[in-house]
Amino acid sequence: MASAILRLPEHQAAALVRAYETAQTEKRRKALLGAAVLVACILAAAHFGEVDLKRFFTHIGNFTSYIGRLFFFDSGASVFSDPHEWLWGITQKNRWLPLLGQTLIIAYLGTILGAATGFIASFLAAANLVRSRWLRFVVRRFLEFCRTVPELVFALVFVVAFGLGPLPGVLALAIHTTGALGKLFAEVVENIDMKPVEGIASTGANWVETVRFGAVPQVLSNFVSYTLLRFEINVRTAGVMGFVGAGGIGQELLVNIRQFYYSDVSAVLLLIVVTVAIIDLMTERLRTALLGMEAQK
Amino acid sequence: MTEAAIPSAHVSAPSLRQAALAGRAGLLARHPGVFTPNWRRRGATIATLTVLALLLVCGFASLDVSWSRIVRGLGRLGEFALLMLPPSFGTFDRLELYLLALAQTLAIAFLGTLLAALLALPFGFLAARNVIPNVFAHFVVRRVLDTIRAVDVLIWALIWINVVGLGPFAGILAIMTSDWGAFGKLFSEAVEAADRRAVDGIVSTGGSKLHAVRFGLVPQVLPVFLSQVLYFFESNTRSATIIGIVGAGGIGQHFAEQIMVLEWQHVAFLVLLVLVTVAIIDALSSRLRFAIIGAPARAG
Numbered sequence: 001m002a003s004a005i006l007r008l009p010e011h012q013a014a015a016l017v018r019a020y021e022t023a024q025t026e027k028r029r030k031a032l033l034g035a036a037v038l039v040a041c042i043l044a045a046a047h048f049g050e051v052d053l054k055r056f057f058t059h060i061g062n063f064t065s066y067i068g069r070l071f072f073f074d075s076g077a078s079v080f081s082d083p084h085e086w087l088w089g090i091t092q093k094n095r096w097l098p099l100l101g102q103t104l105i106i107a108y109l110g111t112i113l114g115a116a117t118g119f120i121a122s123f124l125a126a127a128n129l130v131r132s133r134w135l136r137f138v139v140r141r142f143l144e145f146c147r148t149v150p151e152l153v154f155a156l157v158f159v160v161a162f163g164l165g166p167l168p169g170v171l172a173l174a175i176h177t178t179g180a181l182g183k184l185f186a187e188v189v190e191n192i193d194m195k196p197v198e199g200i201a202s203t204g205a206n207w208v209e210t211v212r213f214g215a216v217p218q219v220l221s222n223f224v225s226y227t228l229l230r231f232e233i234n235v236r237t238a239g240v241m242g243f244v245g246a247g248g249i250g251q252e253l254l255v256n257i258r259q260f261y262y263s264d265v266s267a268v269l270l271l272i273v274v275t276v277a278i279i280d281l282m283t284e285r286l287r288t289a290l291l292g293m294e295a296q297k
Numbered sequence: 298m299t300e301a302a303i304p305s306a307h308v309s310a311p312s313l314r315q316a317a318l319a320g321r322a323g324l325l326a327r328h329p330g331v332f333t334p335n336w337r338r339r340g341a342t343i344a345t346l347t348v349l350a351l352l353l354v355c356g357f358a359s360l361d362v363s364w365s366r367i368v369r370g371l372g373r374l375g376e377f378a379l380l381m382l383p384p385s386f387g388t389f390d391r392l393e394l395y396l397l398a399l400a401q402t403l404a405i406a407f408l409g410t411l412l413a414a415l416l417a418l419p420f421g422f423l424a425a426r427n428v429i430p431n432v433f434a435h436f437v438v439r440r441v442l443d444t445i446r447a448v449d450v451l452i453w454a455l456i457w458i459n460v461v462g463l464g465p466f467a468g469i470l471a472i473m474t475s476d477w478g479a480f481g482k483l484f485s486e487a488v489e490a491a492d493r494r495a496v497d498g499i500v501s502t503g504g505s506k507l508h509a510v511r512f513g514l515v516p517q518v519l520p521v522f523l524s525q526v527l528y529f530f531e532s533n534t535r536s537a538t539i540i541g542i543v544g545a546g547g548i549g550q551h552f553a554e555q556i557m558v559l560e561w562q563h564v565a566f567l568v569l570l571v572l573v574t575v576a577i578i579d580a581l582s583s584r585l586r587f588a589i590i591g592a593p594a595r596a597g
């Protein structure tokens with residue numbers, strides 16, 4: 001079989017081998033340089049991050065034992081032996097379920113308000129619909145500000161302004177959602193087919209009418225899909241809003257963790273995880289149904 | 298189609314509109330579908346919007362928020378905004394403190410993302426259907442990853458603080474844990490989407506299962522992995538700014554403190570610091586991403 005391979009004369013082969021080797025060395029040099037930069041970054045980050053491997057390995061047992069202890073009562077019995085006792089806050093009135101409901105309401109209100117504002121802002125930020133350069137610039141920077149400042153920072157500020165409770169949580173989520181969805185929406189709008197827009201503009205429609213009948217029908221399904229995804233994320237975030245006093249079940253969780261009520265921590269976490277999973281499943285269903293409707297058209 | 302219904306082409310401009318209006322009856326008759334409203338679709342739209350609006354109103358009602366509180370709060374917000382100008386960091390000692398916290402934040406994001414990716418690497422392959430065809434193993438690994446993902450990074454931070462104490466190290470570990478779940482899921486999806494032919498080729502030459510993964514799958518999925526890691530690094534820079542609120546290091550602690558003591562100029566300065574840093578990280582990492590996977594194809 002070896003005869004099937006074409007063999008070059010020695011001097012020609014040597015040139016090729018040399019070229020191959022220089023290419024290889026170049027590649028290796030780049031890889032080494034990349035690795036060196038990476039190692040330098042890791043060392044610098046480890047320094048600033050106060051990484052302490054000794055402490056980590058001496059205390060790693062705490063982590064596993066912490067996770068383990070979550071599943072036992074103070075009496076030492078396993079939580080699975082008495083689910084009624086474990087999940088006592090569910091059956092007791094005015095305990096966990098209202099807080100969980102409040103978390104969902106915060107997520108819902110934040111998503112709807114944010115999506116509505118993002119909806120309006122996205123058309124103003126789209127290069128194919130707005131001629132004015134400075135208007136687009138202002139709207140884009142505004143959206144960037146909304147999504148870069150973390151929602152918990154907004155929540156902290158709003159807690160000082162409005163007082164403790166779910167209202168700061170709703171507002172903080174709404175602002176962050178405006179920024180995140182506004183950007184995604186604007187990208188969708190910039191990718192639409194311009195023919196319907198031009199057609200409607202040619203009939204003498206004003207800007208709002210052009211957007212309403214030319215752009216909105218093309219982007220609506222994408223918008224809804226993104227909004228559902230955002231709702232999922234917001235449910236998670238609303239779960240920790242209580243950490244800064246902005247309502248929901250987070251406050252309860254924080255107290256339980258700080259007070260070392262292990263079985264309560266695991267029960268509340270279970271509640272959150274199950275809720276998030278259900279919301280995930282429902283939005284997933286809705287989105288596939290929506291895509292199916294889109295395909296039928 | 299009747300001749301008379303179509304307006305003649307050579308009417309002068311002012312009468313064009315009149316001609317069009319004159320032909321309206323004909324248009325209506327010729328295209329009934331366009332002009333009669335589809336009540337079933339319209340009804341569905343109205344019903345959906347009504348339900349959404351009702352939920353909005355009921356939700357707000359259930360939160361028991363009074364208008365006077367909103368108005369007062371807005372007034373106070375306006376006050377705060379005025380007090381924020383001009384942003385300032387006070388003394389240079391403070392500036393040094395803030396910059397150190399910023400470096401901590403970046404370190405948390407960087408190491409957290411890196412460790413999460415390394416941890417998730419084996420699970421990405423284990424949770425992929427085309428590597429481990431065992432339905433049970435697949436299901437278990439996926440559910441574990443889902444559970445980890447459902448717990449927010451701040452909750453992980455609180456748990457890790459119990460283990461390694463307050464400070465940025467807990468933040469690194471928290472980001473590592475929470476992103477481990479997300480990476481595991483994304484990686485396994487990338488592996489499942491990989492081209493089978495490369496793997497088949499390796500197996501056909503007598504390669505073992507490990508060879509098939511190393512030479513058939515890894516070269517295909519590595520660029521996808523890397524670009525996802527970079528993307529997460531960007532988003533983790535944002536998460537790392539708040540992780541300090543619960544005491545896990547970084548600039549979040551200063552955010553919480555300065556807001557609590559109403560030092561609005563400092564708050565504004567910190568916000569600016571975060572905005573600029575995030576913008577720089579975004580620009581750097583998107584350039585790196587394009588270098589790895591090639592610039593995105595320009596549409597049209």
